[in-house]
Amino acid sequence: MTIGPLAVSDLVVEFIHDGYAIRPLDGLSFGAESGELVVLLGPSGCGKTTLLSCLGGILTPTSGSIRMGDLDVTKMKGKHLDAYRRNDIGFVFQAFNLIPSLTARENIAVPLTLTGHGRKESFARADELLEQVGLGDRGGHLPSKLSGGQMQRVAVARGLGHNPPLLLADEPTANLDHIQAEAIIRLLQSLRDDGRMIVVSTHDSRLVPIADRIVHMVPPDQHEERPTHDVSFAAGESIFEQGDNAQLIYVIKSGEVDVIRILADGGEEPLNQLGPDQYFGELGPFLGFPRSASVRAKSDVVLTAYSSRVFREKVLHKH
Amino acid sequence: MILLTFRDLVYRKTRFIVVTVLGAVVFALLFVMTGLVNQFNLEPADTVEQFGAEQWVLPEGVSAPFTSVSVMPAAALDAVDAATKSPVVITRSSVAQGDGEMPEEVVLVGFESGGLGGPQVVEGRAPQAAGEVALDRTLDIDVGTDITVAGEPFTVVGSTDATTVLAGIPFAYVGLPEAQMLAFTSTEVISSVLVSGELGPLPDGLASLSSDDVVDQTLQPLEGAIASIDLVRALLWIVAAIIVGAVVYLSALDRQRDFAVLKAVGTPNSSLLGSLALQAVLIALGAVALAAIIQIFLAPRFPLPVTVPARAFWQLPLLAVVMALAAGAIGMRKVLRSDPSQAFSGAA
Numbered sequence: 168m169t170i171g172p173l174a175v176s177d178l179v180v181e182f183i184h185d186g187y188a189i190r191p192l193d194g195l196s197f198g199a200e201s202g203e204l205v206v207l208l209g210p211s212g213c214g215k216t217t218l219l220s221c222l223g224g225i226l227t228p229t230s231g232s233i234r235m236g237d238l239d240v241t242k243m244k245g246k247h248l249d250a251y252r253r254n255d256i257g258f259v260f261q262a263f264n265l266i267p268s269l270t271a272r273e274n275i276a277v278p279l280t281l282t283g284h285g286r287k288e289s290f291a292r293a294d295e296l297l298e299q300v301g302l303g304d305r306g307g308h309l310p311s312k313l314s315g316g317q318m319q320r321v322a323v324a325r326g327l328g329h330n331p332p333l334l335l336a337d338e339p340t341a342n343l344d345h346i347q348a349e350a351i352i353r354l355l356q357s358l359r360d361d362g363r364m365i366v367v368s369t370h371d372s373r374l375v376p377i378a379d380r381i382v383h384m385v386p387p388d389q390h391e392e393r394p395t396h397d398v399s400f401a402a403g404e405s406i407f408e409q410g411d412n413a414q415l416i417y418v419i420k421s422g423e424v425d426v427i428r429i430l431a432d433g434g435e436e437p438l439n440q441l442g443p444d445q446y447f448g449e450l451g452p453f454l455g456f457p458r459s460a461s462v463r464a465k466s467d468v469v470l471t472a473y474s475s476r477v478f479r480e481k482v483l484h485k486h
Numbered sequence: 487m488i489l490l491t492f493r494d495l496v497y498r499k500t501r502f503i504v505v506t507v508l509g510a511v512v513f514a515l516l517f518v519m520t521g522l523v524n525q526f527n528l529e530p531a532d533t534v535e536q537f538g539a540e541q542w543v544l545p546e547g548v549s550a551p552f553t554s555v556s557v558m559p560a561a562a563l564d565a566v567d568a569a570t571k572s573p574v575v576i577t578r579s580s581v582a583q584g585d586g587e588m589p590e591e592v593v594l595v596g597f598e599s600g601g602l603g604g605p606q607v608v609e610g611r612a613p614q615a616a617g618e619v620a621l622d623r624t625l626d627i628d629v630g631t632d633i634t635v636a637g638e639p640f641t642v643v644g645s646t647d648a649t650t651v652l653a654g655i656p657f658a659y660v661g662l663p664e665a666q667m668l669a670f671t672s673t674e675v676i677s678s679v680l681v682s683g684e685l686g687p688l689p690d691g692l693a694s695l696s697s698d699d700v701v702d703q704t705l706q707p708l709e710g711a712i713a714s715i716d717l718v719r720a721l722l723w724i725v726a727a728i729i730v731g732a733v734v735y736l737s738a739l740d741r742q743r744d745f746a747v748l749k750a751v752g753t754p755n756s757s758l759l760g761s762l763a764l765q766a767v768l769i770a771l772g773a774v775a776l777a778a779i780i781q782i783f784l785a786p787r788f789p790l791p792v793t794v795p796a797r798a799f800w801q802l803p804l805l806a807v808v809m810a811l812a813a814g815a816i817g818m819r820k821v822l823r824s825d826p827s828q829a830f831s832g833a834a
Contacts, residue, residue, distance in 0.1 A: 216830045219830065220830060223750065225750055225826045225827045226827055249754065251752075252750065252751060252752040253751065253752025254752075256751075257751075258747075258750055258751060258829065260747065260829050260830060261830070262743075264743060264744075264746075264829055266493075266744045267497060267744075268490075268493040268494045268496065268497030269489075269493050273489065273493065277489060277490050278747075278748060278751045280489070281487065281490070281748060281753040281754075281757045281758075282751065282752050325751075328751075337830050
C-alpha cells in the first residue's frame with residue numbers, strides 16, 4: 168500500500184482573480200513519509216485546499232514539484248493523472264459530498280464500479296469499509312438519514328475504497344460537533360497506523376497532538392514580540408510587496424506612501440496615498456493573510472513598525 | 487453507471503414523471519400527426535383500388551376524376567378500345583337524413599351493375615334498383631335508413647369502407663342512370679370510362695390516366711395540408727427536444743458536484759456522460775411508451791381519420807433516442823467541463 172515519501176518543493180500556485188494575481192501557495196516545501204499523519208495548519212484562505220488539490224492531481228501548480236516516491240505528480244497528464252487519482256489517492260471532502268440519491272453502501276461501491284472494479288467486489292469492499300468505520304448497520308441509509316459525523320465516516324470509507332496509499336482529507340472535522348469530530352480523529356489515527364500516509368488540512372488544533380508532522384501554511388508569528396522600531400525608506404523604495412508574508416504594521420511618522428495593487432498583466436492600480444499619523448498593513452498580520460497590496464515610499468518616509476499585539480494595544484485602542 | 491442513473495431517476499422522480507408526461511403528450515400528438523399524414527396518403531390509394539380499374543379514360547385536359555369536373559358523352563364508351571370497360575359518373579353531391587338535418591357532402595358515384603366501379607360493400611348489399619344507395623360507413627348511417635341524395639329519396643342498402651377522398655369526403659354509390667340524372671339530368675353523359683386490361687388507341691378529345699396517376703392527382707389538393715402538418719410535426723420535435731434537453735441540463739446542473747466528486751476520484755468522463763445520456767434516453771423512451779398508449783384514446787377523437795402506421799412505433803422511439811441524445815448534449819457538455827476541484831469547495 169505504501170507509495171514512498173512525499174516531497175513538495177518550492178510549490179507556487181497563482182490565480183488570476185478580478186485582474187490581479189493571487190498566490191495561495193508561494194514557494195511551499197515540505198516532506199513526509201508513509202505511515203505519517205501530516206496536518207496542514209492554517210486559517211481559511213491560506214492555501215490548504217489548494218495544496219490538497221495539487222497533491223491529489225486535481226490542480227496543476229504554476230511551478231515547483233510534488234513527488235510521491237518515484238512519481239512526479241506535477242508532470243503527470245491525462246490518463247496517467249486519472250490513474251494516479253484512481254489508484255493512489257483517496258479523497259475526503261469537507262462537505263462530505265456524498266451522492267444524495269445513493270445509500271451509504273452505494274456511495275462507497277459506485278465510485279469503485281465506475282473506475283473499473285467488479286460490482287460484487289465493490290459492494291463487498293463497501294460492506295467491509297462500513298464495518299471498519301463503525302457503520303455496518305447503516306449501509307442502506309440515504310445520506311439525508313445520516314448525521315454529519317456518520318456522513319463524514321462514509322466519506323472516509325469512500326476515500327479508502329481502492330485502498331489508496333495516500334488519503335487527503337479537507338477539513339474533515341469542520342462541520343462536526345466535538346463528539347463526532349473525536350470519532351473522525353480516532354478513525355484517522357487508526358488509518359495512519361495501517362501504514363497509509365494521511366494529509367489533513369485543518370484549522371482545528373485538536374488534530375495537532377496526533378500529527379506526525381505539521382505544515383504551517385502561514386508562518387508562525389515569530390515576530391509577535393519584535394520590539395517597536397523606526398525605519399526609513401527613500402522616495403520610490405518598496406516598503407513591502409503584494410503577496411509578501413505580513414508581519415509588521417506601520418504608522419507614518421513623516422513623508423507619504425503610495426498603496427498600489429499589482430495587476431496580473433504586471434500593471435499597477437493605485438489604491439491610496441497615506442501621510443503622517445496614518446497607518447497601513449494591519450489586516451495581513453491580524454488575519455494571517457499575505458499582503459494584499461504593495462506599498463512604496465512616495466517621498467522620503469520615516470515609519471514606526473509595530474507587531475500586531477503592540478499595535479492593537481498602543482495604537483488601535485488610542486485611535 | 488446503470489445503478490447511478492436509476493437511483494438518480496428515483497431520487498428526482500417528481501421532476502422526471504412530470505417531464506415524461508409532458509413529453510408523452512407531445513409524442514402522442516406526433517403519433518396522431520403521423521397517423522393523419524399517413525391516412526392522407528393511404529386514402530386515395532385505397533379508394534381508387536376499389537374501382538378495380540387499371541386505366542381511367544377522361545376528356546382531354548381533365549386532371550383527375552375526383553378533383554375536377556369531368557363530362558363526356560356516354561357514346562364515347564363505344565370509342566374506347568378495351569376488353570373490359572365500364573362507364574362511371576363521379577360528381578359532388580350531398581346526402582341528408584330526414585327533414586331539418588344538415589346535408590353532408592359526398593362524392594356521388596354512379597356505376598353500371600356488374601361493371602367496374604361498383605361498391606365493395608362490407609355490410610348489406612350493393613344497390614341494384616332505383617332508389618337504392620350504398621354509403622361509406624364514416625357517414626354513420628345504418629343500412630335500411632331512408633335518406634335523400636341531392637334532394638331525391640333513397641334507401642341505404644349497403645355500407646362501404648375506406649371509400650373517401652380529399653381528407654374524408656365519403657362516397658355514395660347509386661345506379662348509373664340515377665347518377666346521370668342527378669348530376670347531368672341526362673343519361674347521355676358520363677364522367678369517365680373505367681378500363682381493366684389492355685387499352686387501345688383513344689380517339690381525339692380523350693385521354694387516359696393510370697390508377698397511380700389518379701391517386702397522385704387526388705392527393706395534390708392536400709399537399710398544402712400535408713406540408714402544414716409536417717411543419718407542425720417538426721415543431722413538436724423541437725418542443726420534445728427542449729423538454730428532454732432542459733431536464734437533462736437541469737439534472738447536469740443539480741449533479742455538478744456529484745460529477746466533480748466522481749471525477750476527482752478518477753471516474754472517466756465516458757462513464758459520467760453515459761449516466762446522463764442513459765437518463766435522457768430513458769426519459770425519451772418512457773415518454774414514447776406512454777404516448778403510444780395516449781394516442782389510442784386521442785386518435786378516435788380527431789375529426790379526421792387517423793391511421794398510425796406500424797413503422798411509427800419503432801421509428802418514433804428511434805428518433806426520440808437520437809433527439810434525446812442531441813438535446814442532452816448541452817447538459818453533457820456541462821459534465822465534461824465540470825471541474826473536479828469543485829468537490830473541495832463549499833460546505834455541506
